[in-house]
Amino acid sequence: xxxxxxxxxxxxxxxxxxxxxxxxxxxxxxxxxxxxxxxxxxxxxxxxxxxxxxxxxxxxxxxxxxxxxxxxxxxxxxxxxxxxxxxxxxxxxxxxxxxxxxxxxxxxxxxxxxxxxxxxxxxxxxxxxxxxxxxxxxxxxxxxxxxxxxxxxxxxxxxxxxxxxxxxxxxxxxxxxxxxxxxxxxxxxxxxxxxxxxxxxxxxxxxxxxxxxxxxxxxxxxxxxxxxxxxxxxxxxxxxxxxxxxxxxxxxxxxxxxxxxxxxxxxxxxxxxxxxxxxxxxxxxxxxxxxxxxxxxxxxxxxxxxxxxxxxxxxxxxxxxxxxxxxxxxxxxxxxxxxxxxxxxxxxxxxxxxxxxxxxxxxxxxxxxxxxxxxxxxxxxxxxxxxxxxxxxxxxxxxxxxxxxxxxxxxxxxxxxxxxxxxxxxxxxxxxxxxxxxxxxxxxxxxxxxxxxxxxxxxxxxxxxxxxxxxxxxxxxxxxxxxxxxxxxxxxxxxxxxxxxxxxxxxxxxxxxxxxxxxxxxxxxxxxxxxxxxxxxxxxxxxxxxxxxxxxxxxxxxxxxxxxxxxxxxxxxxxxxxxxxxxxxxxxxxxxxxxxxxxxxxxxxxxxxxxxxxxxxxxxxxxxxxxxxxxxxxxxxxxxxxxxxxxxxxxxxxxxxxxxxxxxxxxxxxxxxxxxxxxxxxxxxxxxxxxxxxxxxxxxxxxxxxxxxxxxxxxxxxxxxxxxxxx
Amino acid sequence: xxxxxxxxxxxxxxxxxxxxxxxxxxxxxxxxxxxxxxxxxxxxxxxxxxxxxxxxxxxxxxxxxxxxxxxxxxxxxxxxxxxxxxxxxxxxxxxxxxxxxxxxxxxxxxxxxxxxxxxxxxxxxxxxxxxxxxxxxxxxxxxxxxxxxxxxxxxxxxxxxxxxxxxxxxxxxxxxxxxxxxxxxxxxxxxxxxxxxxxxxxxxxxxxxxxxxxxxxxxxx
Numbered sequence: 028x029x030x031x032x033x034x035x036x037x038x039x040x041x042x043x044x045x046x047x048x049x050x051x052x053x054x055x056x057x058x059x060x061x062x063x064x065x066x067x068x069x070x071x072x073x074x075x076x077x078x079x080x081x082x083x084x085x086x087x088x089x090x091x092x093x094x095x096x097x098x099x100x101x102x103x104x105x106x107x108x109x110x111x112x113x114x115x116x117x118x119x120x121x122x123x124x125x126x127x128x129x130x131x132x133x134x135x136x137x138x139x140x141x142x143x144x145x146x147x148x149x150x151x152x153x154x155x156x157x158x159x160x161x162x163x164x165x166x167x168x169x170x171x172x173x174x175x176x177x178x179x180x181x182x183x184x185x186x187x188x189x190x191x192x193x194x195x196x197x198x199x200x201x202x203x204x205x206x207x208x209x210x211x212x213x214x215x216x217x218x219x220x221x222x223x224x225x226x227x228x229x230x231x232x233x234x235x236x237x238x239x240x241x242x243x244x245x246x247x248x249x250x251x252x253x254x255x256x257x258x259x260x261x262x263x264x265x266x267x268x269x270x271x272x273x274x275x276x277x278x279x280x281x282x283x284x285x286x287x288x289x290x291x292x293x294x295x296x297x298x299x300x301x302x303x304x305x306x307x308x309x310x311x312x313x314x315x316x317x318x319x320x321x322x323x324x325x326x327x328x329x330x331x332x333x334x335x336x337x338x339x340x341x342x343x344x345x346x347x348x349x350x351x352x353x354x355x356x357x358x359x360x361x362x363x364x365x366x367x368x369x370x371x372x373x374x375x376x377x378x379x380x381x382x383x384x385x386x387x388x389x390x391x392x393x394x395x396x397x398x399x400x401x402x403x404x405x406x407x408x409x410x411x412x413x414x415x416x417x418x419x420x421x422x423x424x425x426x427x428x429x430x431x432x433x434x435x436x437x438x439x440x441x442x443x444x445x446x447x448x449x450x451x452x453x454x455x456x457x458x459x460x461x462x463x464x465x466x467x468x469x470x471x472x473x474x475x476x477x478x479x480x481x482x483x484x485x486x487x488x489x490x491x492x493x494x495x496x497x498x499x500x501x502x503x504x505x506x507x508x509x510x511x512x513x514x515x516x517x518x519x520x521x522x523x524x525x526x527x528x529x530x531x532x533x534x535x536x537x538x539x540x541x542x543x544x545x546x547x548x549x550x551x552x553x554x555x556x557x558x559x560x561x562x563x564x565x566x567x568x569x570x571x572x573x574x575x576x577x578x579x580x581x582x583x584x585x586x587x588x589x590x591x592x593x594x595x596x597x598x599x600x601x602x603x604x605x606x607x608x609x610x611x612x613x614x615x616x617x618x619x620x621x622x623x624x625x626x627x628x629x630x631x632x633x634x635x636x637x638x639x640x641x642x643x644x645x646x647x648x649x650x651x652x653x654x655x656x657x658x659x660x661x662x663x664x665x666x667x668x669x670x671x672x673x674x675x676x677x678x679x680x681x682x683x684x685x686x687x688x689x690x691x692x693x694x695x696x697x698x699x700x701x702x703x704x705x706x707x708x709x710x711x712x713x714x715x716x717x718x719x720x721x722x723x724x725x726x727x728x729x730x731x732x733x734x735x736x737x738x739x740x741x742x743x744x745x746x747x748x749x750x751x752x753x754x
Numbered sequence: 755x756x757x758x759x760x761x762x763x764x765x766x767x768x769x770x771x772x773x774x775x776x777x778x779x780x781x782x783x784x785x786x787x788x789x790x791x792x793x794x795x796x797x798x799x800x801x802x803x804x805x806x807x808x809x810x811x812x813x814x815x816x817x818x819x820x821x822x823x824x825x826x827x828x829x830x831x832x833x834x835x836x837x838x839x840x841x842x843x844x845x846x847x848x849x850x851x852x853x854x855x856x857x858x859x860x861x862x863x864x865x866x867x868x869x870x871x872x873x874x875x876x877x878x879x880x881x882x883x884x885x886x887x888x889x890x891x892x893x894x895x896x897x898x899x900x901x902x903x904x905x906x907x908x909x910x911x912x913x914x915x916x917x918x919x920x921x922x923x924x925x926x927x928x929x930x931x932x933x934x935x936x937x938x939x940x941x942x943x944x945x946x947x948x949x950x951x952x953x954x955x956x957x958x959x960x961x962x963x964x965x966x967x968x969x970x971x972x973x974x975x
Contacts, residue, residue: 563838575778
């Protein structure tokens, strides 16, 4: 705030005038400045480089910039106070500012120790030495503390002190940007009394003690680095239109060649002090629009070399060749593409092209360097990211932030406005606030993006040296489609493998179980067969023995009623019964076909023994259709019962045995041509037997129908089993 | 003329009784009784017989295999299968191997003697079950496999006979309904068996083993 007041006040006094008066008004201002020493600007760290004279014992040059403000601390010299001396201080980094405030403190209270006549020069050489190129600072303002006085004349400063301890404050405009060093010039001054020869200091022996030399810089607010720079011309300019008007920052002031001069090949040269890569140049005509034709055609060039000899033309362009000229308030904005060559150099020169008098008339020449914006301070969720080549952003973050800045010399990056856009995410430019900080919440989705950044000059033109930075936001590993596919594939394979293994294990178990069952069956069968073979053989033997006995003992007595005969017969039936059992337990015969087979053998032989003819009517679709043991046995018993009834009660001469199987449904029919049920005496009908059959079939899940034959004669017994019997 | 009968049976008591029976039956004479197939193969060629009663369940080599080999080594001997139980599969195998018929051990010895005489005279033994099997096998097999003098396909008469037998008709009825005499019937059955044997010897047997009962479907009148 205070510095602003100072600046505005000092703006009233432009560099035209070199001597500054010290009214009381100024003392008030100076008081304010003194009260708030740090309110000016950025303090600059200085280090001592060298001096033309060795320092006094205990007071090396370094003490002038060591920050210690005690009475006995400071720089003093030994045996050299009667000659002109120089001392060089370097800044720790190049400094760019519009104005500098230099403060010289001589704090020895016992005796005067201040310098008599001194001056300050600056350089922009990389390593400042006594031999560097020094350009003098011309202070615009000089203040002293308390009731001390200081007078400036051109480049010299002469303090005079009424009290011991004097602090001199100077304000000077920078001749160029990127200042790297300050040189102090000590000039011998004669004192009035003449006791001593002219000496640099006001000390008793002509010496001095410089307690502290401090510099503060007021930063530049504009990105126009031509501000305050030296302007030269090839010829004279009118006295009231100094060349410095071209770089004073005021578009109301202007300059042109002296009217009496032959303006042919006249030119202005602006020295930037160092080689700069340029973005654009602005040439402004007179604000009030007067004589605007005086800025017609001109040639503008960028030169390299030194102020002694600008030998190399790096770039040049010719403007307004068509005879046009800018009107009031207008300006020519010149980019590299408007001319030919490399748009970088140390000096800008504007030539009078048409050769007419009073041309060119220029109000302001502005130089805007290439800003080369960069990004820095990349943060992903408050974690610093390494910036080297492509930026890799970790996955799953909520905030991505970075700062856009410019490291162009002479520019305070925080003063600029930047804009950015991320190609691949949103094509629109977004402008940043001052300071250039960008925060993306939420960040872009995973992928690779190109960040484009640009900086805006203070004149509103977007710098063309924009940059593009590639950054890549990693996908959360569990969202990466490749990983997902792999995981899905692997888990799919795993699941399939596990399922297959389980299935196989189940199958194996079932197989083992089935084999166990089969083994059991086989064992049973084998046991049964072995037993029945044994028993069958014995019974057959018994039968044969009985027969032989019968034959041998009494051949004529072979009658059916004979006990031996009956013995043989029973033995044989026993074998037949065993045959039944063996057939029944054999799992091989657990099929529809086997049952049909068996019935086909059994029924005819049984009926033929009773002199009843038997015909067969077999229709089996699927002979291998399974028929469990229980069902098989049940059906067989039922058929046997039915046949028994026929033999005992029907009085028939022929029987038809039908066996049908269709899609698992089994139907067995026994049809006889006998008396039929109705004709049988009620007492003869074996109700128990009929009920038995019905019950048996019910238990099997089937049906038993007993009734007359289709023709009306005889009896038909029908057993039906549905297709889902598996017992 | 005595019919020479040999016996292959491993159950000693039963074999003894049967031997006695045959010896005591008029017209039959027992020329050998062997207790194993190996013994029979070794000794039978030296004492040939007209009829051989072969028990299917023998220790060592099975009765079916014995029948197969006897067909080669003693071609003039007709084999009759003797079994305790009516195991259709095994009997069918034996028939395919060349047996002329089969008998259940539990039938009366008199019937055994009848059967022997019948077979010797050219007759044959068949039951409905067996008949159906034979019918199914011989009518469904492609005839191109065998290329011998005899056409393995069934003639119509053979088919009729088989059909009647499959339907459970008694010999008497078959003779009546087909209008052939008993001897012809025997001959036809013999032919059927021969074709069965030929078929099974030349072709793969596994097909016939899995042969189910295919319904002929003709109800008898």
